[in-house]
C-alpha cells in the first residue's frame with residue numbers, strides 16, 4: 001500500500017498557506033510606526049495594532065494580522081489546500097493538431 005503521491009499533513013505543522021496568494025506579501029513589522037490590521041475581530045470595536053516583530057500580510061494598502069487572515073480564510077493551516085479545492089482545469093487533453101511553435 002505505497003501511496004507515494006499522498007502527503008500526510010502533520011498535526012504539528014504550523015506552517016501557513018495562502019491558497020489565493022496573488023497580490024499578498026508577507027511582512028515582518030520592523031519599525032515603531034503605528035500600523036493597524038485592516039480588520040476587526042467579531043465583537044471588537046478596534047483595529048489590531050501590529051506590533052514590532054509581528055508577521056503580517058499586506059496587499060496594497062490592506063494590512064492583515066495573521067489572526068484575521070486565518071479567520072477570513074486568506075491563510076490556512078491546511079497543507080493540502082491545493083488538493084482540496086478545485087482551482088482551474090488543467091488542459092490535460094493532448095492536442096496533436098496544434099502547431100504552436102515557440103521561439
Ligand SMILES: [Zn+2]
Pocket residue numbers: 037038039040041048064065066067068069
Ligand atoms: Zn487583525
